[in-house]
Amino acid sequence: MADLVNLTIDGKAVQAAPGTLVIDAAKTVGVEIPAFCYYEGLSLQAACRMCLVEVEKMPKLMTACTLPVAEGMVVRTETPQVAAARKYMLEFLLTNHPLDCPVCDKGGECELQDMTFRYGIGESRFTDEKAHTPEKQFSPVVFYDAPRCILCYRCVRICNEGLGVGALGVINRGVVSEIAPNKGDHLECDECGACIDICPVGALTSGIYRYKTRPWEMTHVGTVCTHCADGCKTTLGTRNDRILRGNNRDSSGVSDGFLCIKGRYAFDFYDHPERLTTPLARKNGKLEEVSWAEALEITARKFRENLDARGAFGVIGSNHTTNEENYYLQKFARQVLGTNHIDHHRTGDVVALFDALGEGGSAGREKLATVADLYKLKAVLILGADLALEHPLLSFQVRANYRHHRAHIYAVTPGSVREDKYSAMSIRVGAPAGSAGSGPRWEPVSGSGSADGDPSGFYHPRNAEVSTADYFAALEHLRDKLKAEPELVILFDDSFQGNDVRRLVEFGNSLGIPVRWVCLVDYSNSRGALDMGIAPELLPGYEPSGQPGMRLHEMLAAPLGALWVVGANPYEPAPGGTSPERRAGFLVVQDMFLTETARLADVVLPAASSYEKNGTFTNVTGELQRLKRAVNVMGTKPDLEIIGFIAREMGAAAALGPWAPDAVFEEIRKNVRGYDVPAPVIASGGAAQTAPLNGRIAVEAAPGLVRSEHNGLFASGTLGRYSRVLNSVLESRVGR
């Protein structure tokens, strides 16, 4: 490493690595240099001039955000000249700024307010009337108020660099400069709202939150997003048991502040008019509202009758209930109901991956990538998925890795993906729709990503005719390049299942470099469902159950005595098809909405969403994070509580133990392999990677059962149907 540079800032001796910016070097000795446009991780702009400092032997004030440290440099940040510069910069910024702070969304958490408070001049010498332009609506979620804008370019840069979309720009010149969207008067982008979160003032505001409340009236609850498997932390701003906004205020956990439209805005399913808030029971062939006591009594009685009659039970678990709920559910199924017919909808072949990797202990830990690894490791290979649309956080990390570290990215996908724009090599696999015949079914493409900020151009893998042979042929083409990499992360989706996963792992091992793996899965706790043993062949922690058991589709087809569905919609009709026929004698469903499955049920129990409960989720990379209850919805109960109440009603509660999330989590930490994570990290909102690898998993493979929904940015399985914001974005695009 190069020698450290010695300099002085405000009389304090500072040592910093060459290339460090003065603004960052100052932080290390507790000197804060104010800035609007400087933002860690983004390119430098030097637009706001707030960070001007005095440097000895330099004739003018310098911008600390672009000035690298130099040996012997003497910097002063608190001289009268610097103080005056700050005052005048703020006076300029406020020339046309409307000072509508009392009604501005940002009032109270506005950087311009804070800066004016600390460094401002108190009064302005400008006496002319302020120039005003009306606010504009860029999209269903993004509003722009030009007079409030201070032109720091943060939104432009986060969109262009962070998201790789580039939907915002600055047009015109001087005092009439303003932010402009990419399609004339509107945006066509990911609608992620990163521009709104990063705006230091109230220029960009969100359609969901604007004019709803004052920030200080809210309670801020950091929890985990309920949509995809990436597990971003979202901070829900709540007031009077209502969620008013989601943002990245709490930047703990895996995501470090990143959110897409789902995490930031798609919490709005929770108060959808169709939300179930009363239990339903079938009477004379119709579902009628009943009390919780009655619904639980019916359920417990029917379960008991089925037990006594030695009837078969089926249990279908969920991809978006907590680890605690999944663990307790499988314990209930196996210990109380005595059944091994328990399964859930699998979206990635995690079992095959763990089986193929084999190793346990610390060596095993080295084989599984974390979200942070996607930012750190030198090379990334993406197989199948359109990461930017299906796994926005992972894609964000990979993009940042390329921007900051020039990592080599390889994408082997059926359609064009955003990664093409900066990949070392991209390969299209499969045959174009309708084409027949022989010849190579893969083709390298270079640097012309067509997915430039248009998520509606989502190429659904199901529309492609791709065989794994195509993928492996493409991989052979990449072999020499990959061998030359010092290390690699491989991400693959449901294109690889069973023996194909094993073959893929063999390919990875044959490269002779350290390889870390991510098996992509769909929903917020898909990994947790498998880890907790919601599978007939597996107990929690990937212990083979050694018992026969029906899989999900077998349960639907079998004349079971009773079928218990928790947070899943197995009777959802296939695209263009019909729902499977109900065969079970007694069907009880726990869900938030009257789904196709709930409509067929004998008893429907209204469940709390993950924003209304405590517990833990395990994300796509196996990292565990804690959910915190943000609001309560009257009439609903968390699934764990419902399961516990059914146990109590059946007189089985003592055998199962307490159903408090913390108590069940402790049991999981003690009993489930790989889940002995440090409790303080989890309790304080951090993420800890679980270590489930421990040798081969001796279970029979069942290829073909794994099916990813490949939800894009504006879809989220059954849940997505009930989000107004996701639907409004889709409608706004259809209308054009």
Add this chain to the structure above:
Amino acid sequence: MTFSPELEARFEKLLTSYPPGRQRSALIPMLLYAQDEVGSVSDEVIDEVARRIGVTPLQVNEVLSYYTMLHRKPMGKYHVQVCTNISCLLNGGDKLWEHVCKRLDLGNKEVTEDGQISIEEVECMGACSWAPAIQVNYDFHHFVTPEKLDEILDGLRKKQ
């Protein structure tokens, strides 16, 4: 969108005038040349130039809206540019501007009904030594007086 063979050749040369990967540097000259041929920087021109140098149409628009000599709408066949910057102003540039506005009954960047003449108040065009100066398309006229301006305008009318 295709341009005349001459312009295509010019673009070809422009794209090789910069180091590899810096083709976006050709943006302003391409826009200017395209404007001369097409009459304005139309939506099609924006998309085409963006495609050729590998930037987004929004990025073209950012540059385009910054520079006053790039026009989104067609100007007249003769675009009369009157400088009112400091040297010209001291020598009566502002009077010239008032005169031309009154004479043609036009405002800044407006075009006569027949599409022949348009006027624009511009900043310094580097002719301070011969102030006040005006520019008609790419031709300079020095030491202009209101009378001389009338002659120039009459001359333009005759040329039509």
